């Protein structure tokens with residue numbers, strides 16, 4: 001079997017999908033798809049092509065059992081335009097290959113991210129790393145947005161005059177803020193893309209990177225829909241239970257087990273209480289990993 005050509009993916013190649021006020025995600029290229037995952041997996045088992053249903057079941061089996069290497073045979077290359085503060089979170093995913101615009105070589109464009117009014121929120125009190133649902137006074141929101149834009153304008157004016165004066169671009173840029181847009185090519189295989197998506201679609205990730213991750217997932221679905229469906233089912237929408245949480249769940253379901261099970265394990269506390277119990281119940285209610 002030669003190249004995988006996937007009509008749905010071909011249809012979106014080179015299309016810019018907008019994210020935030022000035023950013024985008026564009027699928028530049030892809031290699032392989034669901035079919036390649038199946039072919040790679042069947043090499044291990046020495047079996048030929050099967051029916052569509054059998055292939056979908058195989059993909060599901062691989063995902064469910066962390067047989068991840070066949071997913072590494074599928075590669076996606078994206079062109080992404082994103083604010084630097086999002087790029088700093090994104091770049092922590094070390095398994096991608098990246099080429100970013102050089103602010104030493106190029107003059108950066110006057111493009112900065114200003115959050116929409118609905119995204120201006122107060123600091124969360126229970127999550128030190130996030131924003132709350134509470135918003136400032138509506139009049140104050142507009143002042144805040146205007147102040148952000150003003151600061152960006154001042155920084156860009158200072159940058160431009162240094163560049164115009166002939167100061168090295170690598171120095172002129174050092175006072176530009178994190179809201180400046182950058183661009184990169186980002187290439188990653190499907191296995192590592194799923195890991196990125198698991199972390200960056202999670203409610204604990206910052207909203208701005210979550211929006212990018214959402215568009216990336218929709219794009220990946222065009223290339224490998226069956227694999228993405230299995231990922232959503234077994235990873236994205238799944239939650240992990242600790243040993244004591246599992247013991248609590250079994251107790252509530254009236255499940256008793258053999259001597260080898262958790263109930264007989266002295267290292268697992270038998271009762272969940274306080275914050276741990278609240279967290280467990282919230283996990284059950286929301287279906288989210290907490």
Ligand SMILES: Cc1cc2nc3c(=O)[nH]c(=O)nc-3n(C[C@H](O)[C@H](O)[C@H](O)COP(=O)(O)OP(=O)(O)OC[C@H]3O[C@@H](n4cnc5c(N)ncnc54)[C@H](O)[C@@H]3O)c2cc1C
Pocket residue numbers: 092093094095096192195196199200204205206
């Ligand atoms: C909500 C959230 C908040 C965060 N807050 C912070 C923060 O406050 N400060 C901060 O510094 N970071 C923070 N991070 C970044 C986080 O700690 C990880 O660096 C980032 O999510 C990348 O995860 P990763 O290493 O699993 O991914 P990748 O770099 O993509 O690696 C994928 C996998 O490859 C393996 N791997 C890669 N490199 C190595 C290695 N050197 N050794 C062993 N195994 C390796 C691991 O199994 C890893 O899971 C945050 C991330 C999230 C999602």
